[in-house]
Amino acid sequence: GENVEQHPSTLSVQEGDSAVIKCTYSDSASNYFPWYKQELGKGPQLIIDIRSNVGEKKDQRIAVTLNKTAKHFSLHITETQPEDSAVYFCAASTNNNNDMRFGAGTRLTVKP
């Protein structure tokens, strides 16, 4: 089955700097890659996703890149703000409705 690895487990940046979180996956059939943000005391919230037919997707300060050959994808946050501080999870799935696998999470801290 799919195995998703996520790095780093913790990341601390200064406000205004960029943050990058990387994930690798094992199943070459995976074609959907969402990213979730979990704030303290809340459930994870979908912030951006990418499908395997594109290599990059942007939404304001957030971007995700996908390298299918290397089986890795990354989340990029530019001009970080303190409210970006949260735990971020990557995930990967195929067309199967129940094979979404999550990374272990990255705790991002943005220092003001």
Add this chain to the structure above:
Amino acid sequence: GAGVSQSPSNKVTEKGKDVELRCDPISGHTALYWYRQSLGQGLEFLIYFQGNSAPDKSGLPSDRFSAERTGGSVSTLTIQRTQQEDSAVYLCASSLLGGNYGYTFGSGTRLTVV
């Protein structure tokens, strides 16, 4: 409602007691998932419901855990004879058709077994 609703938000129970956790998914979402998140840890899959199909129970950690989904909507996760290691946040998520369309998570139920 507009989102996934879980109740209670917090539950403290004594070891050995049974607990029921409730999830109201987004109306029209056919897929429903339960996950467990221990303190500072990732998301552990428990069970998956899709329409009227038999649920995928492959993630349930023991026979003390069970879940049902009535009428293709509300779901209840039951933990019998709770143990201290059951203490965690239990998250419910729903999806329009399945995982390839993204999940909407509830805020979770924080279960503490004392």
